[in-house]
Structures are given as C-alpha cells and as structure tokens.
Amino acid sequence: QRRETVQLVAERVQLAPAALGEVLGAGELPEHRPVTAVGTFDPAQEVLVRGRSLQGQPGYVVLTPLVLASGALAGSAVLVERGWVPYQHDSVPVTAAPPPEGEVTVTGRLRAPTSRREGTIGPRDPAEGELVQTFYVDVDRLQPQMPYPLVRAYVELTAVTPPHPGELPLPLPEPELDLGPHLGYAVQWFSFAAIGVVGYFFLMRHVVRGERRAGQAG
Numbered sequence: 001q002r003r004e005t006v007q008l009v010a011e012r013v014q015l016a017p018a019a020l021g022e023v024l025g026a027g028e029l030p031e032h033r034p035v036t037a038v039g040t041f042d043p044a045q046e047v048l049v050r051g052r053s054l055q056g057q058p059g060y061v062v063l064t065p066l067v068l069a070s071g072a073l074a075g076s077a078v079l080v081e082r083g084w085v086p087y088q089h090d091s092v093p094v095t096a097a098p099p100p101e102g103e104v105t106v107t108g109r110l111r112a113p114t115s116r117r118e119g120t121i122g123p124r125d126p127a128e129g130e131l132v133q134t135f136y137v138d139v140d141r142l143q144p145q146m147p148y149p150l151v152r153a154y155v156e157l158t159a160v161t162p163p164h165p166g167e168l169p170l171p172l173p174e175p176e177l178d179l180g181p182h183l184g185y186a187v188q189w190f191s192f193a194a195i196g197v198v199g200y201f202f203l204m205r206h207v208v209r210g211e212r213r214a215g216q217a218g
Helices: 002-013 020-025 139-145 182-217
Strands: 034-041 047-054 057-068 077-086 103-111 150-161
Touching (some): 020 034, 034 077, 034 150, 047 077, 057 150, 077 103, 139 150
Parallel strands (some): 077 150
Antiparallel strands (some): 047 057, 057 077
16 A cells, blocks of 8 residues: 555656646545645635644744635635744744735645544644644634635645745655565564464464373373
C-alpha cells in the first residue's frame, strides 16, 4: 500500500497546475494534485496548526483563508497552509509572517481535510468555541468561525505571486516519496515471530526431555 501511495503521489506532483475550481468540479479530490487559485488572503481569520516541526525545531504551520475572486467558487474561501513559523509565534494573526496584500495567485498541493478519527488515540481539539490553534485542518470544525463558506479541501502552498513580503513563513517541505520504515518494520516483526517459533520449539523439546528423564529415574 505504501508503494502504491508513493507512486500515485509521485505521478500527481509532476502534473501541471490546474485551476482549483476545475479540479474540485470534477467530483473527486485528488490529493497532492497541483492547483492554482486566485484571491485575497484574510489574515484576520488565521489559525495555527500545532505540532509541526521543521528540521527538528518545533513550531506551527500558518493556515490562512484565501477568499476566492472568480469562477463558481467566488466568495468562498480555501484554507491555505502558507508555511512554517517557529514556536514563539503562537498568536494570530502572525505579524512576523504576513501574507502578500491584495489579489494573489496561489499554487500548491491539494489536500483533503484532516480530523481525529473516532476511537483512535491522538490529540483532540475542543469540540466547541473558536480555535486559534488546532491539531487538524478540519474544515467542518473551523467553518463556524469563518465569515464565508469554506471549500472542503485545503492547499499546501508551494508558490505565491506576489511573494511573501518577509522571511517568514518558511516553505513547507516536499512530500516524502520513499517507502519509509514500513518495510524494515515488517522484516523486523516477521523476524521476531520466527525467533519466537524456533525458540518455543527448542524450549518445549527441552521440557519434554526433562520429563522423560524424570520418568525414567522414577
């Protein structure tokens, strides 16, 4: 499954960017598909995504709504992960990492909303109230605090024209296109299982021999 996912992501990131409205209008949400969107950033509605590190340093990802300017989605907004900021920038709007003013063109990777799955262990956001910081890009959870409808997707920014005016936020890392530790873990656990089976065989053989000796001595 990991191999298939890596191959799919690798193919999609090589595609030419398509308009966000066209991609979403096709009735699917192809994750990591490059898209473009034109609109205006609204930093007053920013939210910080917690638990994001960059090169070993703790911090946040700045999530800013982009109010779309044209097409069928005009007047709605798409959440954009603009980049990473260090941990000390923990309030919004992040004045050290302002977005470009006026109309901009955003290019980025299309992603599906994230949320905590029921019955799983993991961080939890408050069920109600306005969120300034969140563990997830949960469109349904963030919608009540937004003054416009949100697109049911978000974008990981790779480029914006005009560019960010300052050094922050730092660019987001590219998606990992390797198999990671999954194969190593599989080999490791199968090895443990084999060792356990072999060890159990020798242990039982030793026990049986001991019982036989005891019977013969008796």
